[in-house]
Amino acid sequence: QQQVKQSPQSLIVQKGGISIINCAYENTAFDYFPWYQQFPGKGPALLIAIRPDVSEKKEGRFTISFNKSAKQFSLHIMDSQPGDSATYFCAASTGAGSYQLTFGKGTKLSVIP
Amino acid sequence: GAGVSQTPSNKVTEKGKYVELRCDPISGHTALYWYRQSLGQGPEFLIYFQGTGAADDSGLPNDRFFAVRPEGSVSTLKIQRTERGDSAVYLCASSLYGGANTEAFFGQGTRLTVV
Numbered sequence: 001q002q003q004v005k006q007s008p009q010s011l012i013v014q015k016g017g018i019s020i021i022n023c024a025y026e027n028t029a030f031d032y033f034p035w036y037q038q039f040p041g042k043g044p045a046l047l048i049a050i051r052p053d054v055s056e057k058k059e060g061r062f063t064i065s066f067n068k069s070a071k072q073f074s075l076h077i078m079d080s081q082p083g084d085s086a087t088y089f090c091a092a093s094t095g096a097g098s099y100q101l102t103f104g105k106g107t108k109l110s111v112i113p
Numbered sequence: 114g115a116g117v118s119q120t121p122s123n124k125v126t127e128k129g130k131y132v133e134l135r136c137d138p139i140s141g142h143t144a145l146y147w148y149r150q151s152l153g154q155g156p157e158f159l160i161y162f163q164g165t166g167a168a169d170d171s172g173l174p175n176d177r178f179f180a181v182r183p184e185g186s187v188s189t190l191k192i193q194r195t196e197r198g199d200s201a202v203y204l205c206a207s208s209l210y211g212g213a214n215t216e217a218f219f220g221q222g223t224r225l226t227v228v
Contacts, residue, residue: 006155036219043117043204043219044156089155099211100146100169103155 003027006090006104013111019077021107023090026071030092034101035064035075038087047088048075080111115139117220119205125226126195134190134223138207145188146217147180148204156204162188163211195227 005024013019023033034049050057050064050073057064063076077084087108091101118137126132138145143164148156158172162182170180177195182188192199202222208215 004155041221043206043221045219046216049216091155099144099208100158100161100172101148101156101217102158105153105155 003030003102004090004092004104006107008107009105010108011110013077013080013109015080015082015111015113017080017111019075019080019084019109019111021075021088021090021109022072023074023104024070024072025092027092027094027102028071029094030102032093032099033064033066033073034091035062036089036091036103038089038106044089077109080109082111082113085109085111117205117207117218119203119220119223121223122221123224123226125228128195128197128227130195132192132195132225134192134203134225136188136190136205136207136220138186138188138205139218140186142207142209142218143185144208144211144215144217145182146206146208147188147190148206148219150202150204150222152201159190159203161211168211192225195225197227200225200227 035047036044037047038044048059048062061078066073087106089106090104120135145162147159150156161169165185177193180190204222206217206219208217
């Protein structure tokens with residue numbers, strides 16, 4: 001059972017545009033929602049994270065929007081740049097116990113000039 | 114070291130052989146995680162160490178998989194009687210302590226290919 005569903009699988013955005021990636025979760029015990037960025041041949045790197053007590057968090061060009069009642073959260077990349085081309089993963093954890101992360105399947109973002 | 118280091122970067126082994134994958138976490142990090150990432154998928158949790166002990170090994174797929182962290186630093190993931198389905202990138206991550214508010218830093222992974 002996939003506990004975190006991510007869409008779209010791939011995304012092509014023009015330079016300067018807005019990239020939007022969506023995730024939905026099922027486990028209501030999740031209370032930590034990070035986004036990771038992964039370049040080919042590299043491990044995932046934390047981009048931005050949110051906890052469910054806020055509905056939005058912004059860091060530079062990256063914003064997480066969180067809808068607790070809908071059990072959905074999304075990543076917005078403003079003014080997308082070619083250097084943003086990577087695979088993005090949403091994840092979730094319960095914040096207790098082992099703090100293991102449950103990842104979505106990833107979105108491959110390509111930003112074209 | 115500056116980051117999480119995993120060796121080897123690539124490992125090709127024959128079906129049925131035994132392999133060991135090594136992870137050097139960031140110095141001082143007490144929490145260490147192993148994940149497995151299959152092609153086109155997100156990482157899947159395997160095991161979590163807090164110090165020397167395996168606090169959660171619920172993600173290990175079967176008893177062919179085992180991991181140790183004897184001195185609370187370096188960890189080794191061991192796979193016995195490898196199968197072609199074990200082919201994946203094995204990722205190690207560490208964090209200062211095992212908490213949801215602490216960032217987990219990932220290594221570059223070991224790409225295991227079983228032929």
